[in-house]
Amino acid sequence: MAKQTWKGGNMLYPLPVVMVSMASAEGRANIITVAWAGTICTNPPMLSISVRPERFSYDILKSTGEFVVNLTTEDLAYATDYCGVRSGKDVDKFKEMNLHEEKASKVKAPLIKESPVNIECKVRKIEELGSHHMFLAEVVAVNVDESYLNEKNKFELSKSNPIVYSHGEYYGLGNLLGTFGYSVKKKK
Numbered sequence: 001m002a003k004q005t006w007k008g009g010n011m012l013y014p015l016p017v018v019m020v021s022m023a024s025a026e027g028r029a030n031i032i033t034v035a036w037a038g039t040i041c042t043n044p045p046m047l048s049i050s051v052r053p054e055r056f057s058y059d060i061l062k063s064t065g066e067f068v069v070n071l072t073t074e075d076l077a078y079a080t081d082y083c084g085v086r087s088g089k090d091v092d093k094f095k096e097m098n099l100h101e102e103k104a105s106k107v108k109a110p111l112i113k114e115s116p117v118n119i120e121c122k123v124r125k126i127e128e129l130g131s132h133h134m135f136l137a138e139v140v141a142v143n144v145d146e147s148y149l150n151e152k153n154k155f156e157l158s159k160s161n162p163i164v165y166s167h168g169e170y171y172g173l174g175n176l177l178g179t180f181g182y183s184v185k186k187k188k
């Protein structure tokens with residue numbers, strides 16, 4: 001198969017697409033959709049989000065040093081897109097999308113009630129990379145929706161129908177292909 005070689009650009013897909021919630025010092029809540037996000041360390045648990053300085057959310061994230069990463073689902077796909085194309089400087093995204101704030105345990109930023117997993121974060125470092133500044137943050141608490149715990153108390157994230165973002169498009173997850181280490185597991 002012939003390949004074309006393109007100039008360098010972002011092509012690491014699919015990605016998680018998350019709704020990042022925050023609150024200003026005055027207590028005004030906002031949500032920004034972020035696809036440039038990732039896990040960066042296990043211990044201490046850390047993740048990163050990369051945000052353009054011109055975003056309305058940027059100053060809130062920088063000044064408060066706190067945010068919540070809310071995982072997205074098929075039910076939340078529309079709101080995920082909306083929060084990525086409308087600005088908190090013009091609209092109240094919680095109100096417009098009928099999303100509800102819930103109190104976090106360790107940060108002042110609110111959780112999004114409708115999201116199955118809310119990851120509370122405290123910013124440890126900001127890397128000014130270029131178009132985007134990367135917020136490296138420690139995960140200080142994780143909240144999971146109990147309705148996805150099975151009888152053995154295992155959290156079944158797939159039951160919440162998570163979505164991914166791939167080259168401008170949102171997708172559901174599709175079929176389970178294997179579990180961690182299945183390629184080397186001895187057959188029974």
Ligand SMILES: Cc1cc2nc3c(=O)[nH]c(=O)nc-3n(C[C@H](O)[C@H](O)[C@H](O)COP(=O)(O)O)c2cc1C
Binds near residue numbers: 050051057132
């Ligand atoms: C799927 C998707 C992914 C996005 N990812 C990012 C991102 O990683 N970083 C960023 O700065 N903006 C990203 N955006 C754009 C912001 O979410 C968008 O500009 C938003 O309206 C900013 O909200 P604010 O003005 O309330 O801060 C993304 C938008 C969409 C739809």
